[in-house]
Amino acid sequence: MKRFLVSLLLCLTLVFSTTVGFAASNSNQDLSADNNKFLTQDEVLKLAEYDLATYVIPELNNNIKLQVDRSLIELKDVNENKYVYLLSIQDEGRNIGYMIIDARKNGYGVIERSLNNNEFSLIRMNFSELKSGDSMLYMFPSLFIVKEKIGDNINYKQIKENGEKKDITNFINARKNDIKESINELYKNRSNIRIPTSLNATSQNESVSVLDEPNFVPVYGYDENVGYVHQMYGGNQIWFSEKLGQDEGCGTVAAANIAYYLAKYRYGYENLYKYSDITKDNFIKHMEEVYKYVTPSTSVLPGIPSKxxxxxxxESFAKSRGVNLKADLSDIPHSIEPVSTYIKAGLSKNSPVAFLMNYNSKYPEFNFHWMTITKYFRNVTTDERDIAVSSWATRYSLNLKYILDYDQYLSVAFVYFE
Structure with missing residues (x-):
C-alpha cells in the first residue's frame, strides 16, 4: 500500500511538532507542565537509554556504544495534546537512526525504532527548512508529514523515501474530524510503562526470531530509500513494473519474502526461489513471478485485503512450483498473549509471519498494509513487546501492545506457512 495510507490507517495518530528545529534541552528540564500525566525529560532519556542497552545494541551483536541525543523533539496530536518524543540514535556523535517514545506516563514507552540513517536525515533536513507557522506531523509507524502555512491556506506534504514531498492536503482535510475523534478515544488506553532503575540488560529477556534474522532476505543493490548500493531487508513494492503493484503490492512482497526465505532454509522448498543469488535485479524477477499468482485485486477492496x-x-504459487505449502490457520484472539504465542510458534519453526494491519469498518476508505515479522522480543522488566518487521525493504521495530490495543480502529491478521 502507499505509505501515507498505511500509516493513516495504522493509528490515526496525527501529531504536530511545536518546535521549528532540533534544540538541545537542559537535562533537568521538565518537558511537561503536568508531571502527573507526562514523562519528564530525564524519564524519557532513561527509557531511551534502557532500550538501547536491552534491545538495540544486543540486536547489533557487537560492542558499539550507542547513545541517544539529549535533544528531544516534542510532537503533539491534532488536538494540541502532547503525544510523543522523537530522539536521535547516535554512534560516536553520528546520527544512525531514531526512536519514538510515548510522552505519557500511562503510555507505551518506545513505540518505534529504525536504524535508517537516511530517514532520520530527511526528517532533520525538513525540520531545518520549516518556516514560521510550519510544523511537522507524525503518523505511526515511520511517517512524517510537513504542515505548511501559506497565507490563509494550510498544505500537508508527505516526506517520501527519496526526499520528495507529495501533496496530500485534500486527503487530510477530508478526514480531520474523524481523526480528532479517534485520537480522543486512543487516549483512553492505559499501559503505565515502568521506568527502569538500571541500564543493565537482563538475561531474562525473551527473544524469538527466524534463523538468520539480521540477514533476512538480504537483497543487494541500489536502494531508493537511502540513495546508494547496500544490503536491504526484504523487497519493496515500488520495484514492481505495474502501477497496481507499486500501489497495492505489499501482500505480494510479503509472499515473495517468505518464498525466498523458505526456499533457502527449509528442505523441499527450494523451488520457491529459482535464482542462484539475491541481487536486486533477480529478486525483482522473483517478485514479478509471485505477482502472477499473488495478484493485487482491483475491486472495492484493493490489494490482498485478507488473510x-x-x-x-x-499456496497456489507454491503448488505451481511443486511445493505443498500450507498455512497455519489457527484462530487467534486479538490480545497480547495469544498473538505473542502464535508469532513465537511461527518464528520458532523458522517461518516468517505475514502480518496484515487492515482497514476498519468505521473508516472503510483507509487502506491496509502487509509486513513480514522476523523477530519477537519481550522485555521482562517493562513487559514491552516488540516485533521486527520487513517493510519497504527496511527493518523496523514496532511496539506490539501499541498495535493490538488500537484494534478497535483496525483489524489485524497473522499467518505463517509450513
Missing part, C-alpha cells in the same frame, strides 16, 4: 486471500494465492 484468506493471501493464503489461497500464495
Amino acid at each position: 484468506s486471500d493471501l493464503v489461497i494465492k500464495f
Whole structure:
C-alpha cells in the first residue's frame, strides 16, 4: 500500500511538532507542565537509554556504544495534546537512526525504532527548512508529514523515501474530524510503562526470531530509500513494473519474502526461489513471478485485503512450483498473549509471519498494509513487546501492545506457512 495510507490507517495518530528545529534541552528540564500525566525529560532519556542497552545494541551483536541525543523533539496530536518524543540514535556523535517514545506516563514507552540513517536525515533536513507557522506531523509507524502555512491556506506534504514531498492536503482535510475523534478515544488506553532503575540488560529477556534474522532476505543493490548500493531487508513494492503493484503490492512482497526465505532454509522448498543469488535485479524477477499468482485485486477492496486471500494465492504459487505449502490457520484472539504465542510458534519453526494491519469498518476508505515479522522480543522488566518487521525493504521495530490495543480502529491478521 502507499505509505501515507498505511500509516493513516495504522493509528490515526496525527501529531504536530511545536518546535521549528532540533534544540538541545537542559537535562533537568521538565518537558511537561503536568508531571502527573507526562514523562519528564530525564524519564524519557532513561527509557531511551534502557532500550538501547536491552534491545538495540544486543540486536547489533557487537560492542558499539550507542547513545541517544539529549535533544528531544516534542510532537503533539491534532488536538494540541502532547503525544510523543522523537530522539536521535547516535554512534560516536553520528546520527544512525531514531526512536519514538510515548510522552505519557500511562503510555507505551518506545513505540518505534529504525536504524535508517537516511530517514532520520530527511526528517532533520525538513525540520531545518520549516518556516514560521510550519510544523511537522507524525503518523505511526515511520511517517512524517510537513504542515505548511501559506497565507490563509494550510498544505500537508508527505516526506517520501527519496526526499520528495507529495501533496496530500485534500486527503487530510477530508478526514480531520474523524481523526480528532479517534485520537480522543486512543487516549483512553492505559499501559503505565515502568521506568527502569538500571541500564543493565537482563538475561531474562525473551527473544524469538527466524534463523538468520539480521540477514533476512538480504537483497543487494541500489536502494531508493537511502540513495546508494547496500544490503536491504526484504523487497519493496515500488520495484514492481505495474502501477497496481507499486500501489497495492505489499501482500505480494510479503509472499515473495517468505518464498525466498523458505526456499533457502527449509528442505523441499527450494523451488520457491529459482535464482542462484539475491541481487536486486533477480529478486525483482522473483517478485514479478509471485505477482502472477499473488495478484493485487482491483475491486472495492484493493490489494490482498485478507488473510484468506493471501493464503489461497500464495499456496497456489507454491503448488505451481511443486511445493505443498500450507498455512497455519489457527484462530487467534486479538490480545497480547495469544498473538505473542502464535508469532513465537511461527518464528520458532523458522517461518516468517505475514502480518496484515487492515482497514476498519468505521473508516472503510483507509487502506491496509502487509509486513513480514522476523523477530519477537519481550522485555521482562517493562513487559514491552516488540516485533521486527520487513517493510519497504527496511527493518523496523514496532511496539506490539501499541498495535493490538488500537484494534478497535483496525483489524489485524497473522499467518505463517509450513
